Amino acid sequence: MKELTKRQNEVLDIIERAVRTKGYPPSMREITAHLGLASAAGIHKHIKALVRKGFLAKEDYLSRSLRVVRDTPAAD
Secondary structure (H helix, E strand, O other), X not given: OOOOOHHHHHHHHXXXXXXXXXXXXXXXXXXXXXXXXXXXXXXXXXXXXXXXXXXXXXXXXXXXXXXXXXXXXXXX
């Protein structure tokens, strides 16, 4: 299994919690705000990496289309 960076783990955790509690994934703006960042540019890079590594699926051009596709290892 490919390893995730600390920030990728944080982003994935935010998405998983939102889906569990609300039933749908957060927007990029919500993820950015949750992490206390000023810009969503970095979040987009982390989302792309999570998709590439097989942890998320995303449909282009659709809002809130993030879907967790693989269980993540438990945090230490």
